[in-house]
Amino acid sequence: MDAKAEERTVTLADIERARERIALHVRRTPIDPSPSLSALAGAPVHLKLEHQQITGSFKLRGATNAILNLNDAQKARGVVGVSTGNHGRGLAYAARKIGVRAVICMSSLVPANKVEGIRAQGAEVRIVGDSQDDAQLEVDRLVAEEGMTMLPPFDHPDVIAGQGTLGLEIVEDLPEVETVIVPLSGGGLLSGVARAVKSVKPGARLVGVSMERGAAMYESQKAGRPVPVKELPTLADSLGGGIGLENRYTFAMVRDLVDDILLVTEEQIADAIRHAYWEEQQVIEGSGAVGIAALKAGLLRDPGVAVVLLSGRNIDMTLHSRIVTGQPGTLPD
Numbered sequence: 001m002d003a004k005a006e007e008r009t010v011t012l013a014d015i016e017r018a019r020e021r022i023a024l025h026v027r028r029t030p031i032d033p034s035p036s037l038s039a040l041a042g043a044p045v046h047l048k049l050e051h052q053q054i055t056g057s058f059k060l061r062g063a064t065n066a067i068l069n070l071n072d073a074q075k076a077r078g079v080v081g082v083s084t085g086n087h088g089r090g091l092a093y094a095a096r097k098i099g100v101r102a103v104i105c106m107s108s109l110v111p112a113n114k115v116e117g118i119r120a121q122g123a124e125v126r127i128v129g130d131s132q133d134d135a136q137l138e139v140d141r142l143v144a145e146e147g148m149t150m151l152p153p154f155d156h157p158d159v160i161a162g163q164g165t166l167g168l169e170i171v172e173d174l175p176e177v178e179t180v181i182v183p184l185s186g187g188g189l190l191s192g193v194a195r196a197v198k199s200v201k202p203g204a205r206l207v208g209v210s211m212e213r214g215a216a217m218y219e220s221q222k223a224g225r226p227v228p229v230k231e232l233p234t235l236a237d238s239l240g241g242g243i244g245l246e247n248r249y250t251f252a253m254v255r256d257l258v259d260d261i262l263l264v265t266e267e268q269i270a271d272a273i274r275h276a277y278w279e280e281q282q283v284i285e286g287s288g289a290v291g292i293a294a295l296k297a298g299l300l301r302d303p304g305v306a307v308v309l310l311s312g313r314n315i316d317m318t319l320h321s322r323i324v325t326g327q328p329g330t331l332p333d
Contacts, residue, residue, distance in 0.1 A: 007252040012199035015164035018065040025064045031173045036279040044305045051313035058311050059090035065162030066151045067094045075100045080148040082135040084238050085114030087153035092123030105135040113316040132241035154188025163189045167196025178304030181291040183311045184208030185239040187250030194257035207260045209290040211236040216243045233332035235269045235286030266331045268293040277324045285315035
C-alpha cells in the first residue's frame, strides 16, 4: 500500500476536545517574558513554562487524553508503553489517577532518575535492551499475550491531540506570537502544537529543535521517509529514539506544518541549562533546553515575538549541579 495512503492527521477539533477531556487533570502552565533572551535575540522572547506541569513534563497531557479516551474493557486490561522517561512518568501518573494498570518498557539508556520517577507513580517498569526499538518488542508481547492497550509516546492521535493543547494555550495567552520553538523527538509535541497554532494563526512560524546526536525526525525528513537512526548518549536524553518506520501521523504532520528543524550541540545544550538556571531561575532538563540553546547559538534569525517551550524538568540533580557550576566531564562521550 502506498505510504501516503497510510498517513493520518489530527485536527484542531481533536485538540479542542482533548482540552475539555483533560482540563481537570493537568495544569495550565504560564508564559513568562524573558528579558535576557529578548536582549540576545533582539526580539520579544517568552518562555512557556511547561516544565512546571504536575509530572515535570508536557507528556502528562497526551497520556491523560489517551487513557481517558479508552473504553471500559481497555481500561480493565491496562495500558503499556515504551518511554525514554517522561512519557512513562505521565502515563504512570494518569493511569494511577484513573485506576488503570500501567507497564512501562524502557531501554538501558534511560537515566536512573527517570526510571525511579516512573516507579514512584506506581507503574511496573521493564528494562529491555539498548534502544526504544528493543523495549518495543516487550510492549508488542504484552499487547499480544495479555491484551493490554499500547499507548505510544508520540505517534498516536490522542497523544498528539493532548500535546496540542499547549498550542491553544500559547495563542490564547500570547496572541501576537510569531514564532514558536519546540523540542523535537518523535514529533508528537511539535505536531500537536503546530496544528493548534497554525489553525489559529496560519502565518506563525513553527520551529523544531533537536540534538545533533541521533536526531531521528531530522534525518527522516531529510530522507523523505522514516529512517532508522542510531541512539547515542546525549544531555537531551528524552529526545532520543526513532520515529518508527511505520509512522502514521507525526512524520507527515511535521513535514506539512513545520517551517524549520534545527540541531544543537551538547555544548549548546549544557549552556542552555546553565542559562535557564542562572538567568531564568528555572531547572530544566537537556531536552527542555534545546529551544534556548538554538536561540543562544544564533540559529534563528528575526524570530519576532517568540515563545520557547520548556518541555521538562526531570533531570538528575547531581548532573544538573555539575552542569550549572561548569564542572568538567558532564558532556557525553
